[in-house]
Amino acid sequence: MFSLTFDDLIDLWKENQFLIPEEGLLFFGLRGCQPADMEDGHNFQDSHYLMLADVNYRNPRCTLGQVNLDDRTFSIFSGSTVPNIKNIKKAQKRGGKGANQLMTGYHENYKKGWHRSSSIYGHRAFRMDSPLPIRRSYDDLDYDELDRVEYMVPYDNLHAAWSMGSDSRYSSAGCQVVVGFPQCKHRNGEQNSGSWAVFYDNAYNANQEEFDYILLNGRDALSASNKNPPTRLRYGSNGSLVKELQHKLNEKELYQGAIDGKLGELTLYALINFQKTEYGKSSADGILGPITAKSLGITLNHS
Numbered sequence: 142m143f144s145l146t147f148d149d150l151i152d153l154w155k156e157n158q159f160l161i162p163e164e165g166l167l168f169f170g171l172r173g174c175q176p177a178d179m180e181d182g183h184n185f186q187d188s189h190y191l192m193l194a195d196v197n198y199r200n201p202r203c204t205l206g207q208v209n210l211d212d213r214t215f216s217i218f219s220g221s222t223v224p225n226i227k228n229i230k231k232a233q234k235r236g237g238k239g240a241n242q243l244m245t246g247y248h249e250n251y252k253k254g255w256h257r258s259s260s261i262y263g264h265r266a267f268r269m270d271s272p273l274p275i276r277r278s279y280d281d282l283d284y285d286e287l288d289r290v291e292y293m294v295p296y297d298n299l300h301a302a303w304s305m306g307s308d309s310r311y312s313s314a315g316c317q318v319v320v321g322f323p324q325c326k327h328r329n330g331e332q333n334s335g336s337w338a339v340f341y342d343n344a345y346n347a348n349q350e351e352f353d354y355i356l357l358n359g360r361d362a363l364s365a366s367n368k369n370p371p372t373r374l375r376y377g378s379n380g381s382l383v384k385e386l387q388h389k390l391n392e393k394e395l396y397q398g399a400i401d402g403k404l405g406e407l408t409l410y411a412l413i414n415f416q417k418t419e420y421g422k423s424s425a426d427g428i429l430g431p432i433t434a435k436s437l438g439i440t441l442n443h444s
Contacts, residue, residue: 247377
């Protein structure tokens with residue numbers, strides 16, 4: 142178990158070269174990490190206790206959170222950032238189609254809207270209608286660097302998990318989900334319940350229509366709690382260090398896009414292709430860490 146503060150989160154995001162809004166509500170996810178206290182975490186505070194957890198694709202083993210940038214506090218909720226095993230098995234029979242896992246990074250503009258609006262299970266949630274980098278697994282029942290990367294609109298919304306808690310099942314084919322149940326026709330209009338009810342109310346009562354979402358891993362949060370988050374570049378990073386990466390990849394004829402300091406689709410694919418060539422497919426995570434940076438002649442200066 143470890144304590145994570147608001148300042149730890151901000152430091153972690155800065156080391157990933159993310160451009161953080163100055164105000165409002167911001168969403169985040171930590172894959173393979175759970176709230177230590179499932180109830181107290183709902184309160185907006187300047188720190189919370191978390192614990193690392195193994196992702197098993199059967200039970201919620203992740204944390205979703207909301208940061209209030211105006212008063213420098215955050216809340217945390219049990220949930221999942223990966224698809225469940227039932228949907229992964231179905232997708233495997235279709236070459237991976239039907240389930241995906243969102244890659245870590247900075248993902249902009251989750252909008253207030255509907256999830257599965259035409260279904261009796263449809264409910265008000267947060268829609269993602271923009272292209273995102275995802276992985277698809279077609280040969281096994283988990284997701285890793287051997288699985289193919291696609292950049293597309295997967296409609297990985299953020300919604301209720303249809304789950305009683307961290308020891309129960311949950312519903313997701315790739316969406317980000319919060320433990321609890323939604324108000325919908327299937328439940329005869331019963332009110333939102335569980336952690337989802339709190340998450341929903343916090344966001345829908347906020348005076349904004351869109352929310353950016355930062356997804357990282359539990360071990361990233363642990364490093365931040367130890368006051369030593371490493372500098373990394375990944376999808377959604379911005380700034381001069383990204384420009385240097387683009388220059389280096391361009392010199393190797395792997396990147397032909399604009400030198401704009403934004404690690405988007407083309408830069409991500411170029412970085413992955415470099416890693417495949419240099420280290421093999423199993424090490425192509427699309428993240429510029431110290432080993433890849435050294436091979437490219439880039440110095441990752443700690444902020």
